[in-house]
Amino acid sequence: MAELSEGFILSLHRQSWLDHLQAAFGPETWKKLQQEGVQTVWDVALLPPARLQQIAKDQQLDEESLSKFAKDCKVFVDFAQDV
Numbered sequence: 001m002a003e004l005s006e007g008f009i010l011s012l013h014r015q016s017w018l019d020h021l022q023a024a025f026g027p028e029t030w031k032k033l034q035q036e037g038v039q040t041v042w043d044v045a046l047l048p049p050a051r052l053q054q055i056a057k058d059q060q061l062d063e064e065s066l067s068k069f070a071k072d073c074k075v076f077v078d079f080a081q082d083v
Contacts, residue, residue, distance in 0.1 A: 014080055021076055025069055032059040045073035 021041050022030070036055045038044055047055070052070055056063035 017076055017079075021069075021073060024072070029061065032061060035059065041073045042077055044070050045077040 047070055052066050053063055056066045
């Protein structure tokens with residue numbers, strides 16, 4: 001029972017973190033990212049710095065904010081894969 005409870009809590013934590021990341025950039029930015037082929041937080045986490053820079057330039061996004069967001073996404077993905 002304790003394992004089930006722990007799994008449920010981890011699942012809730014993971015989902016709330018994912019929701020937070022998706023909301024952090026807002027729907028308009030996600031639309032711009034989707035235009036560049038980025039669909040999920042996992043996609044953002046895997047983008048190399050040069051691609052982030054190109055997306056920021058092409059979509060007129062703040063490069064520093066996009067890079068920080070990508071780092072946050074990478075932390076989430078690393079955490080989600082460890083549990």
